[in-house]
Amino acid sequence: MFNKTILAVAFSLAAWSAHAQEHPSTFIPAGGYASTTGAQYIEPSISKAIQPTQKISKLTERNFAGDTVVQKLSEHTYWAQTGFYNVVFYVGKDGVLLIDALSDGSGAAILKAIASVTDKPVTTLVYSHGHADHIGDAPLFVESAKAAGRTLRIVSTDKTAEKLAYLKSTLPKPTETVAFNNGEFKFEDLTVRAMGFEHPAHTDDSAAWLLVQEKVIHAPDIANPDQMPYLAFGGSENYTYLPGNLQYIANADWTVFSGGHGNVGARADIAFMQSYTQDLEAATGNALAKVDAGQYFKPEFNNHQASAHAWHEAVIEHAMKLLRPKFGHYYGFEASVPNQLDLVLETLTSYK
Structure with a gap:
């Protein structure tokens, strides 16, 4: 998807508000936007886990206002969104596992979001895939871990590591890799599984990442819960394989879906995308x-x-x-x- 620098230039809150006043119905339907799944809207909470039938209220307004939203997903897992991008983090006994670092300064907001839940440092960072808009602020987390006296563990699939090497990426290299097809690693007592798509639609190293015991799955740019997909399916390299990717996710064992964008997701959001x-x-x-x-x-x-x-x-x-x-x-x-x-x-x- 777009990176946050472009968003900031093209859609400052003042400019967006002025446009909305001048063109009140350009994009917003009469009566406002409807929920794609008939969800109940709630205020975000770091203490109460969201239910499959619930969504965060006023999410667009919160993003345009520059807010960072944090929501508890399960016993140890949280969802955080800033600038229309979201991550998932897991609070362990000794540290925090973070999936994606975001970019263009958003990583700092994510660090603050994590600090609102725990004082434990981020000790493991997962690269969901190689697109810089989702992992570009990785150096910030390397430095944050160093300041806490730790060395950041960076995990990716072998395909993402290969892709970053091919592109001569300047981002920190993964310190370890797992197999693209159902490779796993342990973070304390948690099992984290990389569910690489047989034929990825978004980019050739796209994978869904499953926090097994927490039943939370993070798969950026596959679906935007409670929204239509972003532009060309979130910058997907092709459409041909997208229905198969959605079915692959639907077949997995999870309760909460994180799409990297949009609202907190559930199975109804994947079903909506399949029907769409x-x-x-x-x-x-x-x-x-x-x-x-x-x-x-x-x-x-x-x-x-x-x-x-x-x-x-x-x-x-x-x-x-x-x-x-x-x-x-x-x-x-x-x-x-x-x-x-x-x-x-x-x-x-x-x-x-």
Whole structure:
């Protein structure tokens, strides 16, 4: 997804508020956004675990206001969000396990969030995948551990370590790796499992990370709970494998889902995404049948790329009209769904 620097430049709170006053209905449906799963909205709590039917209230407003939200998920595990990005951390007997470090200064907010729960240092950091917007502030946690007299343990899958090496990443290298396909490591008494996707959609090293005993799963950019997916499915490299990735997560043993963005998630959020992708494909198929490509491939367009672009736009417009009655009142529909339809269109027209 976007990094926080871009967010800060493009959507300062003052600019966003001014835009909202001038264009009150640009993106917000009449009556406000609806919950994608019919959730009950609650105030965040570090002492009371959230239930599968609950979501954090006013999450968009809290993010735009610069707040950091902390929510207890299970006996030892917490969820923290700042700048529309979230992490998961586990408080052990001797230290804290953190999945993802965020970037562009957000790591400092996460350190404060952890300090609001415990005075124990972060001793283990997991790289969920190699995208810098989720792990770019790793050096801050190296220094924080050092200040506490500890050496930070950094864990990733072998695929993420390989990807970072290939890219000549300047981020701290993992101190140890686990197998991409169901590799495990221990953090005190907790088992942490890397559930690498057989065919990842987001990026080639994308994995879901399962805190086994806590039944919490963290899989960035696969689903944004209580929102439509972000732009092109969170910057996914392709759509083709996304339905399979969602089914893989659905088949796992967990109770709470963390998507790296959006609200705290539950099984209903994965079910929503599975239903949504089916509707995307159906709407795109309908549009392909209704929109005649031949009318756009004419000499007056001057080149075939312009023709293809016009045809794509017409297909997407038709599909948007089909989807709007069901999904138009959800957060992100108007801004993001055209990008998703474009990816679905590429998949449906590329394979037979």
